[in-house]
Amino acid sequence: MVNSMLHFIKKSPTCFHAVRNVAQTLEQKGYVNLTDGGVPEKGGKYYVTKNGSSLIAFRLPQAEPHGFMTAASHSDSPCLRLRDTAELAASYVRLSSERYGGLIHASWIDRPLSIAGRVLVDADDRVESRLVDFEKDMVLIPNVAIHLNREMNSGVKYDPSSDLVPLYGLGSAKGSFRKELAALAGCEEEQLLATDLYVYNNQPGTVWGAEDAFVSSPRLDDLACVYTSLQAFLLAKEAASVPVLAIFDNEEIGSETKQGAGSTFLADTMQEICSALGLELSRMLRQSFMLSCDNGHGLHPNHPELADRTEAPMLGSGVIIKHSPRYATDGVATAVFSQICKKAGVPLQHYSNRPDQAGGATLGNIANTKTGMLTADIGMAQLAMHSSFETAAAADTAYMIRAVQAVYETALTVKGDTVTMG
Numbered sequence: 001m002v003n004s005m006l007h008f009i010k011k012s013p014t015c016f017h018a019v020r021n022v023a024q025t026l027e028q029k030g031y032v033n034l035t036d037g038g039v040p041e042k043g044g045k046y047y048v049t050k051n052g053s054s055l056i057a058f059r060l061p062q063a064e065p066h067g068f069m070t071a072a073s074h075s076d077s078p079c080l081r082l083r084d085t086a087e088l089a090a091s092y093v094r095l096s097s098e099r100y101g102g103l104i105h106a107s108w109i110d111r112p113l114s115i116a117g118r119v120l121v122d123a124d125d126r127v128e129s130r131l132v133d134f135e136k137d138m139v140l141i142p143n144v145a146i147h148l149n150r151e152m153n154s155g156v157k158y159d160p161s162s163d164l165v166p167l168y169g170l171g172s173a174k175g176s177f178r179k180e181l182a183a184l185a186g187c188e189e190e191q192l193l194a195t196d197l198y199v200y201n202n203q204p205g206t207v208w209g210a211e212d213a214f215v216s217s218p219r220l221d222d223l224a225c226v227y228t229s230l231q232a233f234l235l236a237k238e239a240a241s242v243p244v245l246a247i248f249d250n251e252e253i254g255s256e257t258k259q260g261a262g263s264t265f266l267a268d269t270m271q272e273i274c275s276a277l278g279l280e281l282s283r284m285l286r287q288s289f290m291l292s293c294d295n296g297h298g299l300h301p302n303h304p305e306l307a308d309r310t311e312a313p314m315l316g317s318g319v320i321i322k323h324s325p326r327y328a329t330d331g332v333a334t335a336v337f338s339q340i341c342k343k344a345g346v347p348l349q350h351y352s353n354r355p356d357q358a359g360g361a362t363l364g365n366i367a368n369t370k371t372g373m374l375t376a377d378i379g380m381a382q383l384a385m386h387s388s389f390e391t392a393a394a395a396d397t398a399y400m401i402r403a404v405q406a407v408y409e410t411a412l413t414v415k416g417d418t419v420t421m422g
């Protein structure tokens with residue numbers, strides 16, 4: 001289970017690759033791609049994508065459905081995004097980039113990094129999108145020697161414009177990056193029209209420590225939730241509701257893009273389902289539930305003082321439900337999710353920010369401005385969030401799958417403030 005998650009993450013260096021890999025798995029299981037048109041029918045299995053970096057999958061029951069049971073996660077992770085004109089040539093060739101999301105700068109320094117993403121190719125009268133992944137070690141961001149900066153161990157502030165520029169080659173490599181890129185994309189250099197390329201950590205994930213308790217990998221936030229919610233979606237037995245798997249791009253930069261959770265992608269897809277089945281969207285949404293699946297902070301072994309006094313989850317002790325005025329979780333959602341986890345035998349832990357800390361945002365509230373579903377923010381406890389190499393507990397992977405599966409297999413009947421689960 002954990003190893004297949006690490007394999008999925010390794011194959012998914014960017015949001016585009018993650019969505020392609022999920023789509024391929026769905027196709028193998030008989031899901032029909034409706035991105036370019038087509039009407040869903042009762043008993044069918046479908047998916048749609050947006051921008052190649054967001055995806056929504058769903059199954060329609062034979063009987064009239066009861067609501068949507070949704071698990072949403074995000075396909076993007078903090079990294080460095082390359083400019084279309086990337087080469088900065090002088091004594092060395094470096095690649096011009098900027099930060100994507102709130103990455104921990106130091107974790108990107110002094111480690112081999114690779115490059116992946118999509119390139120837009122001039123193919124006669126068409127603009128063709130091709131996914132690329134160099135896979136090999138391509139660039140590195142070198143630290144300054146301690147002899148040249150005696151303050152290196154006193155807390156270094158990295159300036160993104162000078163300190164975070166990836167080194168690609170010696171001066172003699174001038175002009176070769178686009179050549180390498182064109183060869184990888186299977187086209188001539190002149191055919192390269194534009195790029196969406198990202199620098200990523202290509203170190204494989206690993207299971208480690210006493211009793212193989214820990215799992216470390218790049219992009220655990222949030223590909224661990226993409227992977228576990230996909231498994232739960234595929235394992236779930238048919239219930240009275242429509243199971244929905246939603247994977248959004250751009251959570252790390254605020255979700256307000258055409259393919260982000262702030263877009264109309266989810267609401268439009270749900271409306272299309274309702275139109276095809278002759279259902280009223282607002283009635284369906286009233287009987288719906290959403291899990292906003294994104295990892296949260298586990299108790300740090302070296303810094304327990306950063307955690308809340310009472311709601312500080314431990315790695316390996318179960319799924320976490322996150323509480324904060326910035327999250328979508330409320331008392332009703334907490335009660336419903338607690339009951340579902342109890343019935344499924346999944347331990348549940350509560351997370352709150354230390355009262356003087358704001359914590360991060362999630363996509364739950366943002367998606368809800370368009371759909372207004374009862375929502376719980378949940379995830380796996382992890383350490384070093386937004387590092388290029390993050391750590392969680394191996395055992396929580398299975399807990400997460402079981403909890404999300406149990407939600408997919410539940411139907412809610414909401415009458416006023418009373419929720420009946422069946």
Ligand SMILES: [Zn+2]
Nearest residue numbers: 221222294295
């Ligand atoms: Zn996240």
